[in-house]
Amino acid sequence: MLLAFCAIVTACDQPAAVAPVPDYVTLPVPANFPEPLAQPAHNKATAQGILLGKTLFFDPTLSANGEVSCATCHQPDKAFSDGQSLSEAGVSGKPLRRHAPALINLAWMDGLFWDGGARNLESLSFAPLRHPDEMGQDIAGLVARMQQHPTYPAMFKAAFGTDSVTAAALGRALAQFQRTLISANSRYDRYVRQEPNGALSDHELQGLYLFRQHCSSCHATDLFTDNRYHNNGLDASFPGSDEDLYFGYGRISRKPEDIGKYKTPTLRNIALTAPYMHDGRFKTLPDVLDHYSHGVKWSETLAPALQQHQKPGIPLTETEKEKLIAFLHTLTDAGFIRAHTPAP
Incomplete structure (x- = not known):
């Protein structure tokens, strides 16, 4: 009996395996933003998860x-875009069929x-992986190799x-890290929040007025x-022989009225x-505005906002484009770029 008791005491003296306690993180919500989407219950942000994702x-x-x-096509100094029309930086060296979004x-x-x-x-990251x-x-092979990594386990x-x-x-x-990519400290943001260093010039304010008049129906709220x-009238037809390239949201919804929508x-x-x-x-912002001014192509699914004038598009003078x-340059958030760009 004494031996048994001693064995129990000895066992109790051993440190129990304790599961790590996560440091939960509350992501900031800028004052001029709506509430974000709810984080999944099974993936609340933690300091450890964000560090791993990064x-x-x-x-x-x-x-x-x-x-x-991931950063090859989503570079911090380019606001997590890559500066290429269709990247060839992947493992095959072939051009991708979609521009890497910011x-x-x-x-x-x-x-x-x-x-x-x-x-x-x-689920986002599994497609590019x-x-x-x-x-x-190969995801199974990747997981097996990571299990043998010196630090990842x-x-x-x-x-x-x-x-x-x-x-x-x-x-x-990866999702936890990507939720931290919050950009809300541009000069425009400081202007609308009435914070220091938020002054806009008359030229920029006139651009803001034009933006609200012509662009904000789609680029809505301060999320833009x-x-x-x-x-948006990029093409007049959408060949069914290559629906992955042309159908846009119609490929996902399987509805004809969504073909050509992005x-x-x-x-x-x-x-x-x-x-x-x-x-x-389109290589430049002037190219984009030239498209909306006189390059929009009509099709059955063209956005109604681009059908409100005598011809498809938004008539803009050169001065209005400038x-x-x-105004669009006031949306640059230099602090966001600095915070995420790795030190040289």
Whole structure:
């Protein structure tokens, strides 16, 4: 009996395995923003999860050739875009079929990718990870290799309390980091919040007036997107032989009335994220405004906002275009760029 009691006492003296306690993080909501989408109950932001997601985001070993990271096509100094029309930086070297979108204020984005092909941030990363022209990765093989990594298993345990690396946890960590990419400190933001260093010139204020008159129906609220899909007159026809390239949201909804519609991108940091449109066809902001002024092509699904004049589009004078561009430059958030650009 004494031996048994001593054994119990000795066992009690041993430190029990204690699951790591996550440090939950409350993401800031800028005063001029609506409330973000609710975080999934199974993936509340923690300091450990965000750190893991950030580490994964910048790690090229997640790709099949060990040379392509998420940041290859989503570069912080370009507001998490890449400056290319159709990137050839993936593992195959072939041009992609979509322009890499800027990653900004994703915590507020309902529907992801240009055609809405991803429903939430937790699933977003698996498409580029698997795509043969992007990161070309076999997810099961990647998870197995990460399990043998010198630091990742401990980071996953700290973030999620699991002794093993899993694909689901990989997606959740990347989602947590991407929810932190909040841009809300441009000169425009300081202007609307009446904060110091928020003055806009007369030229910029006139551009803001024009923007609200002509552009804000789609680039709505201070998120500068309505989170919806529109046909903005880039093409007059949408060949069914290549619906992945032309159908846009119609590929996802399977409704004819959605063919040719693409997600309204945010205009935040727009001066840093050229080229523009889902296929990167316009190199500059003047090119974009020239399109809306006299290049819009009619089709049955053309956005109603572009059918309110004698011809499709938005008639703009050269002076009005200059004022609009001046305003758009006030949406640049230099602090957002500095905060996320790795030190040299």
